[in-house]
Amino acid sequence: MPVNLQPPVVGDLFPIPGVKLGVTEANIRKPNRKDLLVMQLAPGSRVAGVFTQNRFCAAPVVLCKEHLASGSEIRALVVNTGNANAGTGEEGMRRARQTCQSVAGLLGCTEQQVLPFSTGVIMEPLPVDRIVAGLPASVANLQENNWLDAAQAIMTTDIVAKGAARKVQLGGKTVTVTGIAKGSGMIHPNMATMLGYIATDAAICQSALDAMIQHAVNRSFNCITVDGDTSTNDSLVLVATGQAGNSEITDAQSADYQALRDVVTEVAMVLAQAIVRDGEGATKFMTIRIEGGRDEAECRKIGYAIAHSPLIKTAFFASDPNLGRILAAIGYAGVGDLDVNLIKLHLGDVLVAENGGRAASYQETDGQRVMKEAEITVRVGLGRGDAEATIWTCDFSYDYVKINADYRT
Numbered sequence: 001m002p003v004n005l006q007p008p009v010v011g012d013l014f015p016i017p018g019v020k021l022g023v024t025e026a027n028i029r030k031p032n033r034k035d036l037l038v039m040q041l042a043p044g045s046r047v048a049g050v051f052t053q054n055r056f057c058a059a060p061v062v063l064c065k066e067h068l069a070s071g072s073e074i075r076a077l078v079v080n081t082g083n084a085n086a087g088t089g090e091e092g093m094r095r096a097r098q099t100c101q102s103v104a105g106l107l108g109c110t111e112q113q114v115l116p117f118s119t120g121v122i123m124e125p126l127p128v129d130r131i132v133a134g135l136p137a138s139v140a141n142l143q144e145n146n147w148l149d150a151a152q153a154i155m156t157t158d159i160v161a162k163g164a165a166r167k168v169q170l171g172g173k174t175v176t177v178t179g180i181a182k183g184s185g186m187i188h189p190n191m192a193t194m195l196g197y198i199a200t201d202a203a204i205c206q207s208a209l210d211a212m213i214q215h216a217v218n219r220s221f222n223c224i225t226v227d228g229d230t231s232t233n234d235s236l237v238l239v240a241t242g243q244a245g246n247s248e249i250t251d252a253q254s255a256d257y258q259a260l261r262d263v264v265t266e267v268a269m270v271l272a273q274a275i276v277r278d279g280e281g282a283t284k285f286m287t288i289r290i291e292g293g294r295d296e297a298e299c300r301k302i303g304y305a306i307a308h309s310p311l312i313k314t315a316f317f318a319s320d321p322n323l324g325r326i327l328a329a330i331g332y333a334g335v336g337d338l339d340v341n342l343i344k345l346h347l348g349d350v351l352v353a354e355n356g357g358r359a360a361s362y363q364e365t366d367g368q369r370v371m372k373e374a375e376i377t378v379r380v381g382l383g384r385g386d387a388e389a390t391i392w393t394c395d396f397s398y399d400y401v402k403i404n405a406d407y408r409t
Contacts, residue, residue, distance in 0.1 A: 003285040003374050003394065005277040007160035013147035014165040014176045016199040018042035018241025022141035023153040026134025028127055029082025029120060034153035036131060038138040039077040039197065040107060045241045046206050047074040047115070048213040052234035058086030059096040059126075060116040061233060067100075072112040077237065078103045078138075079117040079195060080131055081156050081182075086232035087123035095128040102132045106139045119156055119182065119195055119233050151180040154195055157403055158182055159278055164270040168263045170256045173246040175202045177260075179267045183275035194221065194275055196236040198267055202260055203242040204249040211252050212261050213238040220268035224392045225307050226279040238264065276392045281399030284316050285375045288391040292382040298335050299382070299389035305333035306378060307393035316376065317395040321367030323352050330380060342383030348376060 019041060026036040041047070049068055051061050067074065078099055085092045100114040107114075118126065141149075151161035165178040183194030204212070217236055242248070249257045277285050288306050293299035306312060306329045315322045326345060330338070345353040348370035352362050370376060 002159055002278040003282055005160060005274055008148055008151065008163040010148055012165060013151070013163045013180070014167070014178050015144035015147070016176055016178050016239075016241060017144065017201045017243040018045055019199045019239060020142040020144055021146040021150040022138040022143070023146065023149045024134045024137035024141060026080070026130050028080055028130050028134075034149060035081045036134045036138050037077075037079040037150050037153040038103060038135065038142065039079075039150070040139075040142055041075050041077075041239060042241050042243065043073070043075070045074065045239055046204065046209050047237060047239050048206070048209045049115070049235060049237045050213055050217050051236075052231055054232045054234070056087060056232050058084050058118060058233045059088055059092035060085055060118045061235060062093065063096045063100065064115045064117070064235065067112050067115055070112050072110065074115055075109040075113040076103050076107050077115045077117065077197070078135075079154050080119075080126075081154055082120040083118060083124055083126050084120045084122045084233050085118040085126040088125060092126060095126040098128050099126075099131055102135050106135055115237070117195055117233070117235050119154065122232060147178055147180060150197075151182075154180065154182040156182060157280055162271055162274040162278065164267045164274075166263045166267055168259055170202065170244070170246040170249075170259060173244050175200060175244045175246060175260065177263050177267050179271050181271040181275060183278075194231070194234055194236070196221065196268070196271055197239070198237070198264060198271075199239040199241065200260065200264065201241050201244040202249065203244065203246050204240045204257075204260070208249050208252050208257055209238060209240055212257075212264055215261055216265040216268040219265050220272040223390060224272045224276050225304060226276060226282070226394055236268075273392055276394050279394035279400075280403045281397040281401075282394035283374070283397050284395040286316060286393050286395065287375070287377045288393060289377060289379045289388070290382065290390075291379065291388045292384060293387040293389070294385040295387045296389050299387050300391070301335060302330055302333040302380065302382070303389050303391035305329040306380075307391045310396055313393070313396040316371065317397045319368065319371040321347070321364055321371050323347060323367060326378065326380075327353060338382070339384070344381040344383070346377075346379040346381075347371070348373070
C-alpha cells in the first residue's frame with residue numbers, strides 16, 4: 001500500500017473557473033475503468049508545459065510541443081491511459097493527430113488548440129477508434145467540479161489517485177490552484193513517467209507562467225525517482241484561466257508572482273511526493289538530503305546515486321542497516337575530488353559515519369530503529385560548501401518486481 005498517502009476525496013480538489021473536465025470509460029486497455037479525460041479551457045487561458053527529455057519521446061509529446069510552439073490559444077487537453085503511443089512511428093503521430101481532430105470537432109476549436117497526452121504500454125498501436133468513440137461521452141460529462149474523477153481517469157499502475165489544492169490571496173482576490181498527477185513506476189527526471197496537470201484561475205502573462213512552471217518542476221517532479229527509468233511520456237502542464245479577478249501578474253519579481261509561484265510549487269511538491277509514496281510496491285518513503293556541497297549539481301549527483309542504488313533500496317525494504325552501501329554510492333557518484341574524511345552520514349537522528357568510517361557513537365540497534373520507520377531521512381554532509389539538494393525516493397520490494405514483470409498481462 002502507499003506510504004502514508006490517502007487519496008483525495010470530494011471537496012479536497014477545488015474547481016477552477018475556466019476549466020471543465022469530463023471522463024468516461026472508453027475500454028482503451030481494460031474494461032470498467034475510467035480511462036479517457038477531456039479538459040476544456042475557457043477562451044483567454046494561458047498554458048505552459050514541460051516534457052520528457054527521453055529521445056524516444058511519445059507521439060503525443062511531439063504533438064504537444066508543436067501545438068504550444070505554434071502560438072495557438074490552447075482550448076483543450078485530452079488524456080488517455082492504457083496505451084502510451086510511444087515507439088509507434090509515423091502511424092502513432094497520425095493517430096495522435098486524429099485524436100486532436102476529433103476533440104476539436106466536438107468542442108468547436110482547431111486541431112492545433114488541442115494538447116494530447118497518453119500513458120500506458122509502449123510500442124503498441126494506439127486504439128484511436130476506441131478513443132474517438134469515447135470522446136462524446138467525455139465531452140457530455142464536462143463540469144468544473146470533476147477533478148477527483150479526472151485524477152482517477154489518468155491512473156495506470158497507481159494504487160490511489162493523486163490531487164492537491166490550495167488558495168492564496170492576491171491583491172484582495174482569492175486565487176485557487178488545483179492539481180492532479182499520475183505516476184507510480186518508471187519514475188526518474190527529467191521528469192518521471194508521470195502526467196501532471198495544475199490549473200489556477202489567476203491572471204498571469206505567458207512569460208511569467210513559463211518561468212513559474214520551471215521553478216515548480218525543478219523543486220518537485222525533478223526531485224523524485226522510483227527506479228531510475230526516464231519515461232517516454234512525461235508531461236506537466238500549468239494552466240492559468242485568468243478568471244480570479246486579480247491584476248494580471250507580469251513581473252516575476254513582484255510579490256504577487258512570488259506568492260502564486262510558492263503555492264503552485266507547493267501543489268507540485270505534494271503531487272510529486274505522492275508519486276513516490278505510491279511507487280510500485282513501495283513500503284518506505286525516503287528523503288535523501290545532501291548538504292554542504294560546492295554546487296547543487298554535485299549534491300544532486302550524490303543524492304541520485306544513493307536513491308537509484310538497488311542495493312540501498314532493497315536494504316531499506318528489509319529494514320537492514322547495511323549502511324556501508326550508502327558510503328559506496330557516495331563514493332561512486334562521480335565527484336572526483338570528494339574528501340571522504342569530511343563526510344558525515346546521518347540516518348534519521350543517528351550519526352552513522354564520519355572521518356572516513358563508522359562513527360564511534362554508532363550502534364546497530366539505533367540504525368535498526370530508524371530503518372523500521374515508514375519514513376526515513378538520509379542526510380549527507382559533504383563539508384565543502386553551502387549548496388544542498390533534496391531527492392525523494394522509495395524502497396524496492398518484491399511487489400516492484402511482480403508489478404513490472406507482469407505489466408502487460
